Amino acid sequence: MTEETAEPTGIGNSGIVAIVGRTNVGKSTLVNHLLGEKVSIVSDTVQTTRNLIRAILTEPRGQMVFLDTPGVHKAQGEMGKNLNKAARAAVQGVDAILLVLDRSSKPALEDDGWLRRLAREEGPCIIAFNKSDRNFNCSSAYKELWNEIKLEKESAVEPVWTSVSALNGDGMAGLLDILFENIPVGPPLFPDDILTDYPRKLNIADVIREKLFHRLHDELPHAVAVWVEEIVEGEKKWSVEASIYVERHSQKGIVIGEKGRLLKWVREQAEKELYEMYGVRFKLTLWVKVEKNWRKNFWILKKLGYA
Ligand SMILES: Nc1nc2c(ncn2[C@@H]2O[C@H](COP(=O)(O)OP(=O)(O)OP(=O)(O)O)[C@@H](O)[C@H]2O)c(=O)[nH]1
Ligand SMILES: [Mg+2]
Incomplete structure (x- = not known):
């Protein structure tokens, strides 16, 4: 590295990561686990998250701003449609997208929709199979679906795949490493003592x-x-x-x-x-x-x- 391209000291990686996926796959559980604090509510009811929630993780290696989004779900009236729209819009202008899939259940229409969206993405894409603590494992069905979509869309996107359990923490440190590797170098966006700007x-x-x-x-x-x-x-x-x-x-x-x-x-x-x-x-x-x-x-x- 020459002197001109060397990064200034004290600046780590810093960026915004949108966490998206079908409802109930565990996006909010995952955000809470990454932060070590509860910033987003969790339940087994569909579309629990109803607002975009920013969760901010500051570490010596940088700062990551997670956008927890409402899970996409077949629209039920005005509210459901608005939530789907908000989730789809959240991926615009972010530094990386983390698509969460529920490994313990078969691919659904909403997963298909997100994989198609990823296939035309230009930035880094990370796909996390969540609920790896459960015995039922459908990851090969998701990978087959992705390969079909990739072929059909003639997509050059190569997501990074990983498996985690947001519930017991398995694979979560590895996921965080992958995320930090995929956001740009730059100064933090928020002060280092703030966890969320959610009112x-x-x-x-x-x-x-x-x-x-x-x-x-x-x-x-x-x-x-x-x-x-x-x-x-x-x-x-x-x-x-x-x-x-x-x-x-x-x-x-x-x-x-x-x-x-x-x-x-x-x-x-x-x-x-x-x-x-x-x-x-x-x-x-x-x-x-x-x-x-x-x-x-x-x-x-x-x-x-x-x-
Ligand atoms: N077994 C298991 N259950 C999990 C895991 N992660 C989340 N869950 C459960 O899955 C359910 C949904 O979790 P949420 O975090 O609310 O899911 P979400 O994707 O944020 O859902 P929406 O906000 O509706 O989009 C809850 O009952 C969680 O306890 C996991 O790794 N393993
Ligand atoms: Mg949620």
Whole structure:
């Protein structure tokens, strides 16, 4: 290396990595594991992540800005379509794309769609087979699909393939090495002590929504949204008022539960987790409100950041 091309000292690799893939493959679990902190909520419900979440990892070798995106899922109405659109748009202008596949389940239409998108990508592409802790392994089916797509599209893209378990951490250090190798040299984009720039109000709402999702089944989660109305930061305790939107009266009853038990559980679990996250006690007041067809209401979707 000549003197002219030598990199200035103190500057490592720095870049933005979009984490994309079908819903439920484990993108948010993977981001949380890479950061060692929970920045993005996780559940086994489809499209758990509803906003783009930036998670920032700063190490001596550089800084990586991960974009956790909503998982692509066959569109269910306005909200679902918006989330798919946001996820697809997130790959524009990033330094590298990390496509997450669930190795333990067969390729689905949404995986096919992402592999096709990767086939015309110009920047670095990394493909991580997640859930390697499970016995069922469909990785050869995904590779066959990729080879077909590559041939059909006459693509020159050569992704880096790797296997991980975001749940138990297997392969995650190797994945991080691959990612750092694939982002450019440059100064960090964020101060080194910031983990996310996701607004506190949205994060608190997400934590409440995650607890709700853990108790609600099937279709109901899609009909639920949480909006934090107010945060009062007291010295010893933060008081938060939040509204839980549902679409119908019958759903209100389900969310509250028999004798208010479900809502109480959600409040207590969320208060506990928020205490762990922020190091301060929380007092949550939750209101369940019926907002007919909120998923079709542009203004509500906009307020929630889903439009
Ligand atoms: N066994 C196993 N389960 C995992 C792993 N990673 C994630 N999961 C589980 O998969 C489910 C979905 O995880 P999420 O991280 O919410 O998935 P996501 O891709 O962010 O989903 P969306 O936000 O809906 O797109 C959760 O129940 C996780 O606990 C893994 O490596 N192994
Ligand atoms: Mg997610």
